[in-house]
Amino acid sequence: xxxxxxxxxxxxxxxxxxxxxxxxxxxxxxxxxxxxxxxxxxxxxxxxxxxxxxxxxxxxxxxxxxxxxxxxxxxxxxxxxxxxxxxxxxxxxx
Numbered sequence: 001x002x003x004x005x006x007x008x009x010x011x012x013x014x015x016x017x018x019x020x021x022x023x024x025x026x027x028x029x030x031x032x033x034x035x036x037x038x039x040x041x042x043x044x045x046x047x048x049x050x051x052x053x054x055x056x057x058x059x060x061x062x063x064x065x066x067x068x069x070x071x072x073x074x075x076x077x078x079x080x081x082x083x084x085x086x087x088x089x090x091x092x093x094x
Contacts, residue, residue, distance in 0.1 A: 028055040036062060036072060038091045048072035048088035 005016040032054035041049050050072030052062035063073035075086040 024059070025055075025061075028057060028059075030054070031056050035089055041072065041091055044069070044072075046071045047091055049091060049093065050088050051075060051086045 003019075005012045007013045007016060030053045033051060034054075035051050036044075036046075036049045038049070041047070048065070048071045050062045050064070052060050054060050063075050065071040065073045072088045074088050077084050077086060
């Protein structure tokens with residue numbers, strides 16, 4: 001039986017979403033990387049094209065500006081001596 005979470009409790013909400021994401025990402029492998037196309041962004045009514053990761057199960061992961069999906073978002077990459085931003089591109093950069 002799945003654990004029940006009280007999503008009104010901040011700690012339990014964090015635990016719930018952590019498990020939700022882990023279930024979908026742990027053990028997966030990135031098999032391709034590309035930016036969303038102009039056509040994909042137009043279908044989403046987005047002006048910013050985020051980088052996307054294709055996983056070995058065929059799913060895609062890409063960032064959004066916010067939880068409502070109002071536009072594509074940038075990603076921050078952090079390694080001890082190599083930190084950078086993976087920027088969004090505009091549809092005109094296509």
